[in-house]
Each structure stands twice: as structure tokens, then as C-alpha cells.
Amino acid sequence: MSEVQFKEGLEDVVAGTSEICFIDGKEGRLVYRGYDVRDLAEQTTFEEVVYLLWEGNLPTREQLNQFTTTLRSMRPLAKPVYDLLVSVPPSTNPMDALRTAVSLAGIYDPDAGDNSYEANRRKAMRLVAQIPTMVASFERRRQGRVPIAPDSHLSLAENFLYMLHGKRPEQFPAHVFNTALVLHADHELNASTFAARVTAATLSDLYSAVTSAIGALKGPLHGGANEEVMVMLQEIGEVDHVDTWIDNALAQHKKIMGFGHRVYKTEDPRATILRQFSRQLGEQTGTIKNYQMLEAIRQTIQSKKPLYPNVDFYSGSVYAALGIPTELYTPVFAVSRIAGWTAHILEQYRHNRIIRPRAEYTGPSHRNFIPLDDRE
Numbered sequence: 001m002s003e004v005q006f007k008e009g010l011e012d013v014v015a016g017t018s019e020i021c022f023i024d025g026k027e028g029r030l031v032y033r034g035y036d037v038r039d040l041a042e043q044t045t046f047e048e049v050v051y052l053l054w055e056g057n058l059p060t061r062e063q064l065n066q067f068t069t070t071l072r073s074m075r076p077l078a079k080p081v082y083d084l085l086v087s088v089p090p091s092t093n094p095m096d097a098l099r100t101a102v103s104l105a106g107i108y109d110p111d112a113g114d115n116s117y118e119a120n121r122r123k124a125m126r127l128v129a130q131i132p133t134m135v136a137s138f139e140r141r142r143q144g145r146v147p148i149a150p151d152s153h154l155s156l157a158e159n160f161l162y163m164l165h166g167k168r169p170e171q172f173p174a175h176v177f178n179t180a181l182v183l184h185a186d187h188e189l190n191a192s193t194f195a196a197r198v199t200a201a202t203l204s205d206l207y208s209a210v211t212s213a214i215g216a217l218k219g220p221l222h223g224g225a226n227e228e229v230m231v232m233l234q235e236i237g238e239v240d241h242v243d244t245w246i247d248n249a250l251a252q253h254k255k256i257m258g259f260g261h262r263v264y265k266t267e268d269p270r271a272t273i274l275r276q277f278s279r280q281l282g283e284q285t286g287t288i289k290n291y292q293m294l295e296a297i298r299q300t301i302q303s304k305k306p307l308y309p310n311v312d313f314y315s316g317s318v319y320a321a322l323g324i325p326t327e328l329y330t331p332v333f334a335v336s337r338i339a340g341w342t343a344h345i346l347e348q349y350r351h352n353r354i355i356r357p358r359a360e361y362t363g364p365s366h367r368n369f370i371p372l373d374d375r376e
């Protein structure tokens, strides 16, 4: 029998060191490179946060101009990647389309095969620039429409909404979407980032690491929960039905999507900010019912259990108010989290040791071998 101690789900296990992101789960604080996410949320562009996560410091205006100019020039997709996205069946799950497009993009990356730091930094930039184009192009395909080419005059947040809807967004929706991207950019060793680091730690390439991460993000216990919250709202239907629906779900020990967190033992600070946007945008766009139902769910749950909303609880209602279809909520998470994944992959390459934990063996101990013809 193994002498190795184990914690189910690796709860509270410290699996590495990182300079990128700090979470105070008791106080409900999220910090990127020393900056509280509440300060960054209202005052920075997503591009500044990408720079911060990668470089460790906020850029000067000149550095930011150079950085965004390069990012904007990298938005168009390689032709085979574009062709893939407009040819897979429209019924394809958008996360599957994104995972496959990212994997294919790795083959056509001009730095493919080069695992130097500089090449990986350029690959990371291409992915931050191109994942929005991939997600929007596939959404147009799903709708039976022609993809819209990126507009290099627009910020990353504005350009994504433009590629989705075919018109430049108003200032407030673009600001809200930018803030959502800032809030989702990194979160320490969450499941998808851990998957990315495990792959990178074998010294596999950056695209393989990001493909691993996308697969992990898709699951409903992680990034996929934001879509499940909207499915739950549709199932409940009316604010008046919330109490009964939640009572039944809890009695059946069902997990309420968008609630609970491995690290936060209080409200997720990102949920607090997104709740305000959910209400504001809900009032402005006639989608306030989503917010009202979410608040009724929160009150019902919190009257029974010390459980708190996480980032996925309100994000869908914000995206719905921005005209983003439910099936895109998790891909939109990837549009932002690519910043954190790549920051962690680059950090892993800089101080690498293969990640290889142990398992506590719970199978049978010694058994006598029986030749094939003697087995019953």
C-alpha cells in the first residue's frame, strides 16, 4: 500500500509557486501581480491586463501603444483555420470548434517548432489576438452568416462585439465587456490553468498546453457553469417558481450552477462587480428578469446554506444583455482566460520541473497470475 497522503480533489494542496495571481479566499480578494482586481476592473483595458500578467508591470502609454498595435495586426486567422471554422457542422459545440481551431492554428503558426521564450511570447500574442476571431467566426457560421473581418481600429473588447454583431458597440456595452474580460483574465491554479501547466511542464508546445486548458474549461464544474446558469433560469421560468425549484434541487443534492467555489469561502469579488452590471444592463436592455431570478435564487440559497455565488453566476446575464448567445458564454471565458493561461505557461517554461504527483493505490495487492486458457 502507498504511504503517500492524498487530499481528494487536491483541496488546499500547494502545487507550485507563482508570481502572477493571488486569491484571498476568506476575504474575497483577487489580485493580479499585486493589483486588486477591483481597481483594474474599472480603470484598465483588457490589453493592459494581458501585458501586466505577462510582464509583471502595467505598461506605460508607449509600451501599451506598441503592444496593442502588434496585437491588432495579428487578429486575422490563417486560411486553414478560417476554412475549418466555416466548414464544421453548425451544430458543433462552440468549445469543440474553438479547441480544434486552436490546435490547428498551432500547425500554421509562423513560430511552430520553436520553443524559445521569444517564439512562445509571439505565439501567446497570436492566441490572445485570434481566439476572439475564432469564436466570432464560428458563431457567424452557426448562424449561417459570413464571418466579419476584424477591425484594427477597435479595442479587443469592441472588436469582438463588432465581429459578432456587425456593428460597432456603444460605449457602455463595450466598457462592460472589457471589464468582464479583465475579471476573467486569471485565477491562480484553477483546473484549466493547472491543465495548461501540466502540459507545458513536459516541455510540450504552447498550443498543446492551451488546447489542454480549453478542454478543461469546457466542463460544467468550471467555465461551462456560466452556460448552465442560463439553462437553469430557462428551466425555472419565473421568479415565483424559484423557491420551489431550489428547494427540490437542494433536497436532491443537486449542485446549483454558479454557486460554491474551491477557494472562496465568501462572495467571489468578480460576482459582486458582475451583479451590478447585470442589474444596470438588465434595466437598459429589457432583460431585467434574468437579474431578478438570479437575485431570488441567491436569496433562497443563502437563507438555507452558507453558499456564495461565483463568477459564473452573473456573467451569463451580462452577456445575454450584450446580445451574446448562451452557447458562447464559455468560449467568451476563453477569450479572456487565454491571458492567464499563457502567463502561466510562460512562467512554467521559465522555471520548469515536470509535474508528476503520486496516487494512493487502492487496488488489489498481490494476485497470482493465471494463464489465459486457465481463466474461468
Ligand SMILES: CC(=O)SCCNC(=O)CCNC(=O)[C@H](O)C(C)(C)COP(=O)(O)OP(=O)(O)OC[C@H]1O[C@@H](n2cnc3c(N)ncnc32)[C@H](O)[C@@H]1OP(=O)(O)O
Residues within 6 Å of the ligand: 009, 190, 220, 221, 222, 223, 225, 254, 255, 256, 257, 258, 259, 260, 261, 262, 263, 307, 310, 311, 312
Ligand atoms: C470559473 C469557475 O470555475 S467557478 C466554479 C464554477 N462551477 C460551478 O458553479 C458549479 C457548481 N459548483 C460546484 O460544483 C462546486 O462548488 C465547485 C466545483 C465549484 C467546487 O467544488 P468543491 O470545492 O469540491 O466543493 P464541494 O463539491 O466539496 O462542496 C462543499 C460543500 O458545499 C456544497 N456545495 C458546493 N457547491 C454547491 C452548489 N453549487 N450547490 C449546492 N451545494 C454546493 C456541497 O454539496 C458540499 O456540501 P457537504 O459538505 O454538505 O457535502
Ligand SMILES: O=C([O-])CC(=O)C(=O)O
Residues within 6 Å of the ligand: 186, 187, 189, 190, 191, 222, 262, 263, 310, 311
Ligand atoms: O479558481 C477556480 O477554481 C475557478 C475559477 O474561479 C476560475 O478559474 O476563474
